[in-house]
Amino acid sequence: MGEPLNPLNVGIVGCGHIIGAYLETFPRLDAVRLVAVADLDRSRADAVAAEHPGVRSLSVDELMADDEVQLVLNLTIPAAHAPIALQALAAGKIVYGEKPLAANSEQAATVLAAAAEAGITVGCAPDTVLGTGTQTARRAIDDGLIGRPISATATMMTPGHERWHPNPDFYYVPGGGPLLDMGPYYVSALITLLGPVASVIGAASHTRTSRTIGSGPREGEVIPVTTDTHVTGVLVHESGALSTLVMSFDAVATQAANIEIHGETGSLIVPDPNRFDGDVKLRSLGSTDWEILPVSAGYVDASRGIGLQDLALTETDAEPRASGRLAYHALDVMESVLKSAHSGQSVTIESTCERPAAVPLTELSVRA
Incomplete structure (x- = not known):
């Protein structure tokens, strides 16, 4: 370039x-x-x-x-x-x-x-979706390697940020919680992979009313929990695909892949959407094992801020891939999951966005 x-x-x-x-x-x-x-x-x-x-x-x-x-x-x-x-x-x-x-x-x-x-x-942001991890998975879907996409799972399990963060208060008040904290990475990736969301169904809980800070000058201080700390949602994409989202500050750990995409003829394991790279694995119908796909799309060795580069290189009349409209739609989806969790009813998503354009395999050059 x-x-x-x-x-x-x-x-x-x-x-x-x-x-x-x-x-x-x-x-x-x-x-x-x-x-x-x-x-x-x-x-x-x-x-x-x-x-x-x-x-x-x-x-x-x-x-x-x-x-x-x-x-x-x-x-x-x-x-x-x-x-x-x-x-x-x-x-x-x-x-x-x-x-x-x-x-x-x-x-x-x-x-x-x-x-x-x-x-x-x-x-x-997040612009992690522009890296080789999510984009190689996107290329596999677009190339038909899994057939028609049917469903996805997206899982983030942690016992809570208070164990390492010296000032974790904001994670445990309204506007915080695992969904609004980490969900933008996962929901943006799901929209990039499967397209916009039409409706959601959600459920939520929290297991503790307080947390104890585990590090820093406030170590041992107890803080209140006033927001949901375990959230589950089903996202109904406009394409008909169904994504199941699980975001938790209450669990200890998981062996589940961060994101899995399942189609009629194959399944994909997508790397952590909080990272730019990682192995994409494919298991085709009839195969007995997973294969690692070669890197085929995305900004190579990308890091936080690549979205600025992509925006600067986007044609004047086009939206950047990490666009404000995508971010708004993802936020609308997450808020709607929480609204559904509290009402017990499915929520129709009022916003939408275009599925962002794919990123061809792109090397970055170091400025002299």
Whole structure:
């Protein structure tokens, strides 16, 4: 891939922990260039700028007003995702955000409406779906290796983040929980593989009313649990395929594959959707064993931030693969699973999106 004549200039808002992963990726992205950073804690922005020549430390308002910044990478906390996105759109900036697109689907819809009115593109993580793991599985489905897709299972089991996270409170209040925390990776992958979702049925529970922090300065402190910590849902895709989703902070472990896709003539094991790579395994009808498929699609050796590159290289009138519309649909699906769990009734999904375009096998070049 040759270097574009005019890479997009990126300004980052939010210099917390996650920025490190993006900063590691930027030197490998020739379609975007980091030019500025901002944070409510100016010292954090100053520290990032000091370590990256050519990157300026600005206030949030200064970054939004800066004519050099063409795209705002929104790495703030989820509660600030929509306000920062709306401020960037009002300033005429392209927006790419960490997941979720907004704290809830109502706010996410407001962001997309503002973007549509301004004629500006919005992209959103997770971009793990653009790596060779999910994309090789997508290629196998598109090539008919499993026949017509019938069903999928997506499983994430952990005893809870309080065992390792020093400040896990937000995982256990409304807006947290295993589905809204990890679900974007799994639901985005299922939509990429099988297409948009038409309706859902959900059930949920939580086994404990408190958790004990297991590390850091607050080790031993007991925190309350006020949200569901085990969620199960059935997603009815528009194609007719059925996906069963299990997300838990209550289980100890599982041997189940992260995602399995089952078709009329074969089954696929898809690697962890929180990763960019991993082996895709196929078992064809009549076979007695699984075979590892050769890597055949996706960005090779991708890492967090590849969605920015994909957005920058997307044709003007097309949606990026890690699009705001995909992120909104995934958020709508997850909220609807929780709504169904509480009502006991199936919920029709009001939103939809196009199944994102497949990613051909693509090597990244390191910028000189």
